[in-house]
Amino acid sequence: xxxxxxxxxxxxxxxxxxxxxxxxxxxxxxxxxxxxxxxxxxxxxxxxxxxxxxxxxxxxxxxxxxxxxxxxxxxxxxxxxxxxxxxxxxxxxxxxxxxxxxxxxxxxxxxxxxxxxxxxxxxxxxxxxxxxxxxxxxxxxxxxxxxxxxxxxxxxxxxxxxxxxxxxxxxxxxxxxxxxxxxxxxxxxxxxxxxxxxxxxxxxxxxxxxxxxxxxxxxxxxxxxxxxx
Amino acid sequence: xxxxxxxxxxxxxxxxxxxxxxxxxxxxxxxxxxxxxxxxxxxxxxxxxxxxxxxxxxxxxxxxxxxxxxxxxxxxxxxxxxxxxxxxxxxxxxxxxxxxxxxxxxxxxxxxxxxxxxxxxxxxxxxxxxxxxxxxxxxxxxxxxxxxxxxxxxxxxxxxxxxxxxxxxxxxxxxxxxxxxxxxxxxxxxxxxxxxxxxxxxxxxxxxxxxxxxxxxxxxxxxxxxxxxxxxxxxxxxxxxxxxxxxxxxxxxxxxxxxxxxxxxxxxxxxxxxxxxxxxxxxxxxxxxxxxxxxxxxxxxxxxxxxxxxxxxxxxxxxxxxxxxxxxxxxxxxxxxxxxxxxxxxxxxxxx
Numbered sequence: 001x002x003x004x005x006x007x008x009x010x011x012x013x014x015x016x017x018x019x020x021x022x023x024x025x026x027x028x029x030x031x032x033x034x035x036x037x038x039x040x041x042x043x044x045x046x047x048x049x050x051x052x053x054x055x056x057x058x059x060x061x062x063x064x065x066x067x068x069x070x071x072x073x074x075x076x077x078x079x080x081x082x083x084x085x086x087x088x089x090x091x092x093x094x095x096x097x098x099x100x101x102x103x104x105x106x107x108x109x110x111x112x113x114x115x116x117x118x119x120x121x122x123x124x125x126x127x128x129x130x131x132x133x134x135x136x137x138x139x140x141x142x143x144x145x146x147x148x149x150x151x152x153x154x155x156x157x158x159x160x161x162x163x164x165x166x167x168x169x170x171x172x173x174x175x176x177x178x179x180x181x182x183x184x185x186x187x188x189x190x191x192x193x194x195x196x197x198x199x200x201x202x203x204x205x206x207x208x209x210x211x212x213x214x215x216x217x218x219x220x221x222x223x224x225x226x227x228x229x
Numbered sequence: 230x231x232x233x234x235x236x237x238x239x240x241x242x243x244x245x246x247x248x249x250x251x252x253x254x255x256x257x258x259x260x261x262x263x264x265x266x267x268x269x270x271x272x273x274x275x276x277x278x279x280x281x282x283x284x285x286x287x288x289x290x291x292x293x294x295x296x297x298x299x300x301x302x303x304x305x306x307x308x309x310x311x312x313x314x315x316x317x318x319x320x321x322x323x324x325x326x327x328x329x330x331x332x333x334x335x336x337x338x339x340x341x342x343x344x345x346x347x348x349x350x351x352x353x354x355x356x357x358x359x360x361x362x363x364x365x366x367x368x369x370x371x372x373x374x375x376x377x378x379x380x381x382x383x384x385x386x387x388x389x390x391x392x393x394x395x396x397x398x399x400x401x402x403x404x405x406x407x408x409x410x411x412x413x414x415x416x417x418x419x420x421x422x423x424x425x426x427x428x429x430x431x432x433x434x435x436x437x438x439x440x441x442x443x444x445x446x447x448x449x450x451x452x453x454x455x456x457x458x459x460x461x462x463x464x465x466x467x468x469x470x471x472x473x474x475x476x477x478x479x480x481x482x483x484x485x486x487x488x489x490x491x492x493x494x495x496x497x498x499x500x501x502x503x504x505x506x507x508x509x510x511x512x513x514x515x516x517x518x519x520x521x522x523x524x525x526x527x528x529x530x531x532x533x534x535x536x537x538x539x540x541x542x543x544x545x546x547x548x549x550x551x552x553x554x555x556x557x558x559x560x561x562x563x564x565x566x567x568x569x570x571x572x573x574x575x576x577x578x579x580x581x
Contacts, residue, residue: 124276125315127302129329129378139328143319 007200009176010184017092017180018160021099025107025156026149028100033111034137038120052105059102063169066098070170088170095171095178102166106155114148115141151215158211161204230254230382230414236272236282238438245269245438247282254414257429257446259422265438266418270386273416274309275302286382306337308380312387314367316359322370323355329378339379340411348406349373365396369403376411383407383415389424395580398498401427422450423462423500454503454550455533461503461548465576469495476519476573484543487519489573498579503537505575506549509568510559518570522547526565529556540569 003011036048054062070076070088077087088094118141126136142149164182171178173187181204188197233250245265260266271277273284275291283293286307291300308329316325326345330338346352349369354362362370368388375383385404389397405428407413417428425432426446434442434449444452454461468480469492476487479499488499507518524540524547531537536556540547549569551561561567 121311121313121315122317124274124302125309125311125317126328127276128274128305128307128309128380129374130303130306130332131328132301132303135332140317144317 003199003203004196006175006179007184007196010179010181010200011203013092013176013178014161014180014182017095017099018157020096021103021160022107022153022157024096024100025103026153029104029107029111029152029156032104033108034115034141036108036112037115051108054102055105059163059165060169062102063098063166066101066166067169070094070097090170090172090174090178092171092177095167098166098170099160099163102163103156103159106159107152110148110152110155111145114145118144150218154211154215158208162208230256231287232256232382232416233285234269234273234282236269236279236284238268238272238277238279240268243268243438247438247440249433249440249443251431251433251443253431254412255408255428255430256414256416257425257432258416258418258435259420259425259432259446259449260435261420264435266435267386268438269435270309270384270416270418273382273384274307275300275305303332306333306378306380307382307384308375308378309384309386310368310372310375310388312390314371314391316367316371316374318359320359321355322351322357322359322362325359325370325374326351326355326377329374329380333379337379337381340377342377345373345377345411348410349376349403364392365400368392368396368400372400372403372407376407376413380413383413384418385415385428386418387420389419389421397424398579404428422446422453422457423464426450426464451530451537451548452532454537454548455535459502459504460550461532461537463501463503463547464579465499465501465545467492467497467499482543482545484522484545486571486576487573488576488578490576490578492578500577500579501547501571501575503548503550505571506547507570508538508549508551508555508559508561509570512568513570516570517572519573520569520571522569522571524567524569526561526563526567528563529561538567540567542569 032051036044036051067089068074072081072087080087088097122140122144123136126140127133131139162182164186167178167180167183173179173183179187181200185197185200185204188200231250231252234247236245236247238245243265245268247269258266258269268277272279278299279292279294281294284291290296290298291305292298317328320328326342330340330342346355349372351369351373354366354370359367372388388404389400392400407415417425419425419428429446432444432446432449433440434444450461465481465486467486470477470479470488472491473487476489477491479486479488513521522542524542527539527541527546529536529538534552535550536553538549538551538561540549547569559567
């Protein structure tokens, strides 16, 4: 067997985490991106900057604040205790929430770009033809934005697969709960299991390369969409 | 259609203030670019909220700032044809056409799809992608899509401006069918006087966010004769030509005209500027102009520093422009007879 059971478990956990985070962000990121693309509010700048923060913030900083927020004395911790839910740090769902914040710009920015490129006109035309805003979104804006959705989903998925710092801060290193592929490699190296580390690292390398290759082959400009002023 | 608008809107330094009631099914809004025509279109359709005022269409209040009424665009049943076609690129021609139709309540649906496709000559395009259409075809589909929504008012916002000259006049019959065949009242917005005269009966003249006059399109053209660099454009309906000694003789009402350009159509339109007609008191024995028409003067009108002379030539009407001195010298009065000379090369055939 090329990969050990714990390796397979780590990969499976990573795929599950990345899938859930991508689906959650498709739902959460769409209204944020739509608002950022359309709004002329003075809050647009601060909100856009907040969404973009994970692009430049060290993951450990983000993880540290989230740990405080989710901890027993943090606001999220108070909430979970009031609801009778176990504290989020060092659980899979805690990891999901942290990853949603961490990968937010990778979903929002490509969507914002594609919404901006469509402009107001198609939505205006749809409205004068009798479509409500929600109807116009699903019948016009969404299908016209599919390329942006595909780019955003792939980038979000890949970015979540690649996270390490946030996972360590929020999830720790619990097999089957928070030990994702990147942490598993770290573990192997720590234990001086270089052959195992090599195999996992190779899997990650090939995966990342294939994702980027697919994106570039399909749309050479899509990666530029994540970094905009 | 009866449309009452009392509107105020400020956009930065631009201020619009309108108070007008207009009756008719073929209404034009004429004004130069930047005069606020498109802002008005947006406010009528509900895409832009006026600062204050009211809009009442056929007795129904669409907007009233005092009564806090502001119908959403999808509730107004006012469709728009824009300068750019704005077709939905992910839908086929057929599904573009049906977009508004499907969303129109059944009791308001008045347009039959097959009839529309035939009138707009869209049958061969129905299953095509939008990307594979020519500019003229796209604008026909956009027009058809707006008509299929069975609107109670159609706003045409410079629908011909993005097209080149030859296409423009090919599209006009389709635009006219909105009122003639489908009985939908329209507001036609343009900065072209010729388009106005072809498309509108009543015209609201627009300048710097205000309506400066409500008149017929014919009267508007006469008023603007001296201010326009091309004068008044006579629109002549001509029959099929016959070639004759290097020129082409076209039937024109009970008379005929010599033009230097031919045509293979049974009917065509030609433009003739009021500046290109020379008037003679008596028959000039010889002239290089190939058209010499014996006319009677129906009326005279003032347009700035010029005098317009409305001539009747064998049942047809022509407008010539002269200065006051010429009127005195030639003794032009209502009912007097006169000769009008026009060069064969002065006419411009309208493509289409």
